[in-house]
Amino acid sequence: MPKPLTDQEKRKQISVRGLAGVENVADLKTNFNRHLHFTLVKDRNVSTKRDYYFALAHTVRDHLVGRWIRTQQHYYETDPKRVYYLSLEFYMGRTLQNTMVNLALENACDEALYQLGLDMEELQDIEEDAGLGNGGLGRVLALVLACFLDSMASLGLAAYGYGIRYEFGIFNQKIVNGWQIEEADDWLRYGNPWEKARPEYMRPVHFYGRVEHTADGVKWVDTQVVLALPYDTPVPGYRNNIVNTMRLWSAKAPCEFNLKDFNVGGYIQAVLDRNLAENISRVLYPNDNFFEGKELRLKQEYFVVAATLQDIIRRFKASKFGSTEVVRMDLTKLPDKVTLSLWDLVPKMNGIFHLIRFVVIHSPSSFSLLQAWDITVRTCAYTNHTVLPEALERWPVDLFQNLLPRHLQIIYEINRRHLERISSLYPDDHDRLRRMSLIEEGEQKKINMAHLCIVGSHAVNGVARIHSDIIKNTVFKDFYDMDPQKFQNKTNGITPRRWLVMCNPGLAEVIAERIGEDYIRDLGQLKKLLKFVDDDAFIRDVAKIKQENKMKFAVHLEEHYKVKINPNSMFDIQVKRIHEYKRQLLNCLHIITFYNRIKKEPNKSWTPRTIMIGGKAAPGYHMAKSIIRLITAIGEVVNNDPVVGDRLKVIFLENYRVTLAEKAIPAADLSEQISTAGTEASGTGNMKFMLNGALTIGTMDGANVEMAEEAGEENLFIFGMRVDDVEAMDKKGYDAVEYYNRIPELKQAMDQISGGFFSPSQPDLFKDIVNMLMHHDRFKVFADYEEYIKCQEKVSALYKNPKEWTKKVIHNIGGCGKFSSDRTISQYAREIWGVEPSLEKIAAPDDPR
Numbered sequence: 001m002p003k004p005l006t007d008q009e010k011r012k013q014i015s016v017r018g019l020a021g022v023e024n025v026a027d028l029k030t031n032f033n034r035h036l037h038f039t040l041v042k043d044r045n046v047s048t049k050r051d052y053y054f055a056l057a058h059t060v061r062d063h064l065v066g067r068w069i070r071t072q073q074h075y076y077e078t079d080p081k082r083v084y085y086l087s088l089e090f091y092m093g094r095t096l097q098n099t100m101v102n103l104a105l106e107n108a109c110d111e112a113l114y115q116l117g118l119d120m121e122e123l124q125d126i127e128e129d130a131g132l133g134n135g136g137l138g139r140v141l142a143l144v145l146a147c148f149l150d151s152m153a154s155l156g157l158a159a160y161g162y163g164i165r166y167e168f169g170i171f172n173q174k175i176v177n178g179w180q181i182e183e184a185d186d187w188l189r190y191g192n193p194w195e196k197a198r199p200e201y202m203r204p205v206h207f208y209g210r211v212e213h214t215a216d217g218v219k220w221v222d223t224q225v226v227l228a229l230p231y232d233t234p235v236p237g238y239r240n241n242i243v244n245t246m247r248l249w250s251a252k253a254p255c256e257f258n259l260k261d262f263n264v265g266g267y268i269q270a271v272l273d274r275n276l277a278e279n280i281s282r283v284l285y286p287n288d289n290f291f292e293g294k295e296l297r298l299k300q301e302y303f304v305v306a307a308t309l310q311d312i313i314r315r316f317k318a319s320k321f322g323s324t325e326v327v328r329m330d331l332t333k334l335p336d337k338v339t340l341s342l343w344d345l346v347p348k349m350n351g352i353f354h355l356i357r358f359v360v361i362h363s364p365s366s367f368s369l370l371q372a373w374d375i376t377v378r379t380c381a382y383t384n385h386t387v388l389p390e391a392l393e394r395w396p397v398d399l400f401q402n403l404l405p406r407h408l409q410i411i412y413e414i415n416r417r418h419l420e421r422i423s424s425l426y427p428d429d430h431d432r433l434r435r436m437s438l439i440e441e442g443e444q445k446k447i448n449m450a451h452l453c454i455v456g457s458h459a460v461n462g463v464a465r466i467h468s469d470i471i472k473n474t475v476f477k478d479f480y481d482m483d484p485q486k487f488q489n490k491t492n493g494i495t496p497r498r499w500l501v502m503c504n505p506g507l508a509e510v511i512a513e514r515i516g517e518d519y520i521r522d523l524g525q526l527k528k529l530l531k532f533v534d535d536d537a538f539i540r541d542v543a544k545i546k547q548e549n550k551m552k553f554a555v556h557l558e559e560h561y562k563v564k565i566n567p568n569s570m571f572d573i574q575v576k577r578i579h580e581y582k583r584q585l586l587n588c589l590h591i592i593t594f595y596n597r598i599k600k601e602p603n604k605s606w607t608p609r610t611i612m613i614g615g616k617a618a619p620g621y622h623m624a625k626s627i628i629r630l631i632t633a634i635g636e637v638v639n640n641d642p643v644v645g646d647r648l649k650v651i652f653l654e655n656y657r658v659t660l661a662e663k664a665i666p667a668a669d670l671s672e673q674i675s676t677a678g679t680e681a682s683g684t685g686n687m688k689f690m691l692n693g694a695l696t697i698g699t700m701d702g703a704n705v706e707m708a709e710e711a712g713e714e715n716l717f718i719f720g721m722r723v724d725d726v727e728a729m730d731k732k733g734y735d736a737v738e739y740y741n742r743i744p745e746l747k748q749a750m751d752q753i754s755g756g757f758f759s760p761s762q763p764d765l766f767k768d769i770v771n772m773l774m775h776h777d778r779f780k781v782f783a784d785y786e787e788y789i790k791c792q793e794k795v796s797a798l799y800k801n802p803k804e805w806t807k808k809v810i811h812n813i814g815g816c817g818k819f820s821s822d823r824t825i826s827q828y829a830r831e832i833w834g835v836e837p838s839l840e841k842i843a844a845p846d847d848p849r
């Protein structure tokens with residue numbers, strides 16, 4: 001049997017990875033050596049792997065520079081409408097390979113390093129993830145934004161991502177004695193070769209102070225100033241020579257920070273206190289789908305918005321258009337040239353009133369708040385990504401009053417007009433006024449940021465069809481009734497560059513062999529694969545790639561977890577943040593049930609499974625942390641049971657992050673997307689698995705609904721309550737105990753958890769989980785248990801027939817076209833931002849020599 005190709009050999013075969021021409025390779029070698037010498041100041045005798053990684057990164061980066069400058073010049077010349085994405089999170093992962101893929105440099109670099117006696121893959125593994133986000137779009141859609149930046153550059157949009165350069169990104173998860181331990185993510189420790197500091201564009205951001213009413217109008221005075229120092233990271237498009245910018249702000253104390261202390265002799269203390277101001281960009285809040293009303297968080301939100309808006313208006317005024325005499329001071333033209341996309345909780349609402357403030361300040365005094373408001377609404381669009389009430393941002397008024405007193409006044413003024421309008425449309429409907437107010441009354445007055453966003457935007461959208469319907473019919477129904485034309489849907493997507501070409505070269509290649517490589521920019525072309533559903537050779541190729549990916553991942557698992565993996569078992573994977581609504585506990589109940597069945601009939605021919613669950617729990621979320629402990633406890637029992645053998649293994653994948661996703665997802669047979677219907681806004685993990693040839697077991701939730709529509713419902717394993725069923729059950733009341741008493745296998749599993757079967761030394765270890773599931777489970781795990789187990793039986797049965805399984809896989813891959821973030825971005829561009837995407841290239845600069 002021929003030895004399977006290594007990834008390196010495989011990549012060389014793929015023309016979509018660029019050609020390793022002799023000249024190209026020679027140049028890369030020269031530049032690599034030059035960087036090792038001049039940039040890293042090392043020679044080959046003393047260089048470490050990390051030095052080599054940096055030399056490679058700089059060599060690749062050189063190829064971006066000309067394109068980056070050229071793109072920005074091009075934008076200046078053509079002055080297109082700019083698209084600004086503001087977010088507190090950008091979950092970018094690694095940059096090196098992505099850059100090589102988009103610049104078609106991968107094969108050439110591989111060859112150059114090979115000739116230098118180095119292994120490119122090994123060097124790539126040294127790069128730290130830029131984990132400046134929590135994952136998915138629950139709380140922060142950070143990953144979606146990373147996909148969107150890639151798509152915006154690939155579609156030639158003049159787009160900018162703006163966020164915070166956290167010194168510490170999402171924590172690293174360690175599993176110690178089965179529990180999650182958090183470690184700080186010191187990702188900048190060795191330096192970041194991809195960023196460029198731009199101190200010349202530093203901006204002041206004001207906090208605290210008070211409002212003064214003077215003859216010249218209202219003033220915000222006695223503020224504390226923090227400087228926002230920008231760092232730019234290039235965002236290359238896919239082979240179109242476009243390089244956009246992600247600009248992340250870092251907090252710097254001004255030189256005169258706490259100067260008054262100097263005068264009383266507190267010089268040392270004053271310098272030490274600079275840290276306090278700089279804490280703003282110290283660390284990412286690690287919550288997922290949970291709002292924590294901390295002052296530092298509000299500071300972060302305001303910091304990014306205030307710095308960014310100054311930058312946007314500076315760029316507007318410096319643009320050809322903005323610099324013409326007439327227009328310079330006329331910000332009424334801003335909406336023609338600028339669109340602000342406000343995601344997550346934060347910037348959304350802040351952006352709105354801050355924009356108003358800016359327009360007022362930076363315009364002739366005749367400019368009224370009304371005009372400013374009009375500009376704001378025409379400029380801003382709001383994307384909602386969760387309906388979980390605990391995730392919606394509601395800031396205590398007191399906190400606001402202290403930190404941003406002038407902004408609070410403006411919010412009150414906006415609210416006054418908003419309520420006036422409601423009163424005129426719905427006279428005497430006091431309940432509606434209360435429900436729709438931007439200010440929630442109660443023990444503690446709160447500002448409802450989602451309401452502010454809706455009122456302050458010309459467009460509001462959800463991120464999957466079902467989610468957009470839910471927001472219209474439930475949380476934002478009053479707003480929909482009043483302004484139905486504002487509401488839209490934009491189903492999320494993922495970038496096929498990172499999530500196929502980069503992470504699964506084998507599959508990308510097999511597809512390219514059949515339908516050419518244009519599908520990488522136009523994912524709808526995957527439909528052409530449906531012609532090959534019955535083509536034995538194609539079925540064999542797809543199955544073979546999956547098997548290779550599994551073997552490779554199995555090696556990683558065996559090394560890491562010291563567990564013997566059966567590579568012929570079904571790889572059943574649930575990776576995502578640990579959260580009750582995502583229902584990792586439902587998965588646990590299936591594992592236990594499957595285990596009990598094997599034990600009961602050990603001689604039956606069970607379909608073997610390796611079940612992997614991974615994900616981080618927010619550090620303060622106790623239930624999520626207990627869920628991790630339960631998974632590891634089940635693993636300890638199951639994996640050491642000789643009766644079970646290699647028919648069932650349970651592995652908790654430690655430290656789930658983009659880099660691990662890129663390894664695990666291509667190896668998955670089964671993708672678990674089992675949230676309670678109506679709770680997952682869209683999900684993006686579901687799409688990544690589908691594109692990489694896994695079949696989905698899932699509920700009719702989020703984007704699963706559209707995945708089933710695109711691939712054919714018969715090609716997914718759909719089970720459980722629909723949104724209507726969940727609503728009906730909420731009305732009638734959910735009675736977990738009834739299920740427990742009625743379903744013997746469920747009862748057995750629960751009794752094992754509560755009786756210490758999985759935690760013999762500490763029988764009550766899981767009492768909180770048990771109590772929650774039995775008595776206050778908001779996500780109704782037991783209600784879907786029976787159907788889930790039955791559905792898993794169907795999965796196991798089909799897996800016994802590899803050919804039929806792979807045919808379904810091909811239907812799924814063929815139906816993936818809709819889930820490209822290129823499609824998502826094109827829709828935002830045309831239907832919300834008023835800009836036209838394009839697949840045209842701009843001219844290439846001369847590459848570095």
Ligand SMILES: *Cc1c(COP(=O)(O)O)cnc(C)c1O
Pocket residue numbers: 134135136137143575576577656657658659661682683684685686688
């Ligand atoms: C895609 C992705 C997510 C989102 O997964 P969902 O299943 O949509 O919640 C979270 N974290 C990482 C690292 C990812 O790559």
